[in-house]
Amino acid sequence: MKYAFGVLLCSLAGLRGAMPLLAQNDLDQRVAKELDSLVATYKHLHENPELSTQEKESSALVAAELRKIGYDVTDHFGQYDSPGLISYGIVGVLRNGSGPTVYVRTDMDALPIVENTGLPYASHVKVKRADGAEVGVMHACGHDIHMSVFLGTARMLAQLKQQWSGTLVMLGQPAEETVGGAHAMLRAGLFTKFPKPDYVLALHDGSDLPAGKVGWHEGSILAGADSVDIIVRGYGGHGAAPQRAKDPILIASEIVVALQTIVSREMDPQIPTVVTVGSFHAGTKHNIIPDEAHLQLTVRTMTPVQREKVLAAITRITKGIAAAAGVPADRAPIIEVAKDNVPATINNPELTRRVAAALERGLGKENVLPGEPAMASEDFSLYALEDPKPPICMFHLGAADPAKWQAAKETGARLPGPHSAEFAPVPEPTIRTGVKAMTSAVLELLKK
Ligand SMILES: [Zn+2]
Ligand SMILES: [Zn+2]
Incomplete structure (x- = not known):
């Protein structure tokens, strides 16, 4: 038996x-x-x-x-x-x-x-x-x-x-x-x-x-994950005198909105990409324009080439918007990509x-x-x-x-x-x- x-098992083995x-x-x-x-x-x-x-x-x-x-x-x-x-x-x-x-x-x-x-x-x-x-x-x-x-x-x-x-x-x-x-x-x-x-x-x-x-x-x-920190630098001042300041909250807000165009306008829609601004911190009080605003992003990409493209676009958009707002070069935004990224x-x-x-x-x-x-x-x-x-x-x-x-x-x-x-x-x-x-x-x- x-x-x-x-024998029966062996005869089926080829299948x-x-x-x-x-x-x-x-x-x-x-x-x-x-x-x-x-x-x-x-x-x-x-x-x-x-x-x-x-x-x-x-x-x-x-x-x-x-x-x-x-x-x-x-x-x-x-x-x-x-x-x-x-x-x-x-x-x-x-x-x-x-x-x-x-x-x-x-x-x-x-x-x-x-x-x-x-x-x-x-x-x-x-x-x-x-x-x-x-x-x-x-x-x-x-x-x-x-x-x-x-x-x-x-x-x-x-x-x-x-x-x-x-x-x-x-x-x-x-x-x-x-x-x-x-x-x-x-x-x-x-x-x-x-x-x-x-x-x-x-x-x-x-x-x-x-x-x-x-x-x-x-x-x-699985996606690669990067954490990006952006410090948008302006000039602080009295909230009642915006003409004497360079408002980093407004500049950072424009950056947050413009960053969303990376996925919608720049990346291949067939390849999934995520750019999320998960944290936005600035200011202390109603009537003070702060010196800085701090953004924290997570970026998810599927290939090294795509990753480079997204990170370059983040840098380009961030610096471009700050420059367009009249932020001088020596106060340009600081952009830091965390070293512990996962590809x-x-x-x-x-x-x-x-x-x-x-x-x-x-x-x-x-x-x-x-x-x-x-x-x-x-x-x-x-x-x-x-x-x-x-x-x-x-x-x-x-x-x-x-x-x-x-x-x-x-x-x-x-x-x-x-x-x-x-x-x-x-x-x-x-x-x-x-x-x-x-x-x-x-x-x-x-x-x-
Ligand atoms: Zn887990
Ligand atoms: Zn797990």
Whole structure:
């Protein structure tokens, strides 16, 4: 009986491409065996979230688990800008003969949000911020799902060593939400102190897809984000004597309005761009014209060329309006683009198509869907820019309750997603699918 079943599986194997059904069946069974412990780990992580740069216990758990299953682990890897800040970065290496090197990255940090899911394993963690205020902490971006899938994938690939050849590097990255973690690990020499990557993979969960499904998109998938500060300088004076002043509030107001023409008149309407003025501060009193006005902008772009174009337009418009208002050159606006910008996340097309084909084989075609780019940002993008500039690919992991997802689709009911206090991934199917998906992708890239 067993034999006959095996023959039947093998005879169908050709239909599924490179991963024969027998191997697929083996992976399904192995994941099923680990699922209870992975879900328990998930619930523990969810109940005990840690803010960016404070991932002490989460990273210790990830490191201990990787060591237990045979990875060569380096912990506390990374170098932040601020001296004295410890990095909780983890690098776990599993060498398995000759072949390419694949990095799999998880993030580990949570958000300052008071959880409102009502789940039995909801977080009640509260921490004091630097200013003394108390904030709730919640894994509202699902990085706890990412860690659980990451550990499941690490276990699978350690168990399935006979099916692949090469080097696997499991990367536990801190501080994604505050955009310092990837930079800290790269600055400390990630790609020189550890094997050079041929590919870097990651996934992100969300409620755009139901649990059981994954989505992919080649090219730009997440926007680049820049923070821009503009100080508009005029000459202060009495509010009753505007002729003796140069009013920075009026000039800054004209700048705010004119900046909106960048998206509407200068950029290709087919390529999404966002320019938002999120903060406008000036003045102290009704009858005083202040010396300065301060604007703060967020800029979202999908390519480096587009980014340069938008930043140049901001500078041109800002300086031009100030000059037109008669502000002398030595009082020209000061425009500062923050150094900690995040570039757009661009999925390497060739790698992404290869990963997508592996996902279809691993999960079934019906569970792998084309995804949509979003204007959110990720510091995963940085790994593609560091020498040897490896191809990167991040795919989407459905985490929504399938029934709620269906209802939301049909009736427009609200479905809380990442960064919401009510974001509640369904653990079992999400983790099961994530482990199968990531393992299938790595097996494809490291196949013998
Ligand atoms: Zn997030
Ligand atoms: Zn996230």
